[in-house]
Amino acid sequence: MRVHVADHPLIAHKLTYLRDKRTDTPTFRRLADELVTLLAYEATREVRVTPFDIETPVGPTSGIHLATPKPLVVPILRAGLGMLDGMMRMLPTAEVGFVGMVRNEKTLEATTYANRLPDDLANRQCYVLDPMLATGGTLAAAVHYLVDRGADDITAITLLCAPEGIALLEEKVADVQPPIRLVTGAVDERLNDQGYIVPGLGDAGDRLYGVV
Template identity: 50%
Template sequence: MLEHLTVVTHPLVQHKLTLMRDKDASTNSFRRLLREISQLLAYEITREMEMTTRRIQTPLCEMDAPVIDGKKLALISILRAGNGLLDGVLELIPAARVGFVGLYRDEATLQPVQYYYKVPAGLEDRLVIALDPMLATGNSSAAAVDLLKKSGARNIRFMCLLAAPEGVARMKEAHPDVPIVTAAVDERLNEHGYIVPGLGDAGDRMFGTK
């Protein structure tokens, strides 16, 4: 079982994150780096997937070879920025089922407002990985996990690029059974609910809408 919080300190992850933090990084570079770093994080978050064996024939002999057990996992993108992580993880696990949770943050209250929800069937039998680059206040992430649990999900993990201590604490309080995998836990949130030092608005930087 993964710990509640795993910070991936691999040199490639940290190097790519630094390039993404740079305010002068182009939209194209930011998008490419996000896709690359999502694959590196995916290696960690899928490390303990259940395995079984299958009898296969190699060019030399038969063998019992390891394969992933159970139903295909489900990747849940928390819109819109979650799609940046989704693209990379799908390249790594192309057979995964995909769902979407649409939440936006009310800038006055910093509380999440739902506007879209569509997820695969059979979540109770799948490993469900929720994807959102920024775990800031944790309110949207906790709300998304609430919705996934209502849909039957029991084995949920949360993958993000950056987290704030406040967001980690909020998620641990709301969903202590959901492990978090991230590339870094930054210092704090500012008065607008943005992660500091952070990298700005991940969605704006990824889609060029800043």
């Protein structure tokens, strides 16, 4: 698994205000959306393309366009929805699937409760959206879920990671054949006893949508 930490002043700037507990929900949503667009730029460097011939007002030339089948963007419900618009701004022609996963707060294990995905993901590049890579269980389960359906290239995009989450994810996907990449805005210090990232930014889902 390859890990890319997007080292850019604008990313660090937006993360600073996302972390601040004084940032209200509307501002948090806007900043998360902007940050994901910056991360998507890094995450799509290896998106598949094919040659494409066009005519400019001056003459013929060759360019590229996205290959078929189109990329599939997969937000993990519910917090991943807050990243979807920012990602689609960079890949407006991509298709979107959804996976619902919940983490048991006692065991920290992730289980799938819903999905809206094509049955066959053969030859598909998938971009998985989840704001926080904390314990790593949810993202690892999502990767295996997609691989089982035939996905052959998976990039996970997160706002923040914990070192423990990266280590567990690497362990859980070590036997996966398709290439796995992780693009994140920062790697924080550690997890606390409750499985939250420190210093982190709190519960991303609650800060995006409120406590339910």
